[in-house]
Structures are given as structure tokens and as C-alpha cells.
Amino acid sequence: xxxxxxxxxxxxxxxxxxxxxxxxxxxxxxxxxxxxxxxxxxxxxxxxxxxxxxxxxxxxxxxxxxxxxxxxxxxxxxx
Numbered sequence: 001x002x003x004x005x006x007x008x009x010x011x012x013x014x015x016x017x018x019x020x021x022x023x024x025x026x027x028x029x030x031x032x033x034x035x036x037x038x039x040x041x042x043x044x045x046x047x048x049x050x051x052x053x054x055x056x057x058x059x060x061x062x063x064x065x066x067x068x069x070x071x072x073x074x075x076x077x078x079x
Contacts, residue, residue: 008046013076015044015059016068021062033061 001009016074018029030037035057042048043058050058059069 003049004046007049009077010050010073011046012042012075014050017062017072018044018058029061033057 009024018024018026022029024032026040027037029035030040035054039054040058043050043054055069056066060064062069064072
């Protein structure tokens with residue numbers, strides 16, 4: 001799997017989790033978790049690689065630990 005495809009898949013998984021775990025729009029979720037909405041949008045569509053500090057903010061916003069987020073992403077990619 002290439003880097004771009006990997007980023008798209010991870011972003012899609014993050015978007016799915018956000019939609020399942022909270023009813024917040026992207027903008028509301030980003031604001032609540034101190035992430036620029038443009039950054040979260042680019043992560044979710046796979047344009048940008050998520051930086052570790054943003055992944056931590058995303059995990060916290062989803063009520064997950066960072067390790068649980070990584071495990072969920074890893075399990076989803078294995079399917």
C-alpha cells in the first residue's frame with residue numbers, strides 16, 4: 001500500500017469513528033478539541049498525514065486512549 005492510499009484509509013477510519021462516537025460535525029469536533037478544522041478535514045480525506053499531537057487530540061475527543069485509537073486503526077486496516 002502506498003503512502004497516499006494509507007493516508008486516505010486512516011483518514012476514512014478517523015472520520016467513521018468521529019461519526020459513530022459523537023454527533024459533532026467536523027467543525028464542531030475540531031473546535032472542541034483545539035484542532036484547526038482545515039487540518040482535521042485534510043486528515044480525514046487523506047491529504048495530510050496526521051501528526052502525533054493531533055492524533056492524541058482526536059483520540060481524546062473520541063473518548064479513547066491513543067493506543068486504543070492505533071489498535072482500532074490497525075484492526076480496521078487488516079480487514
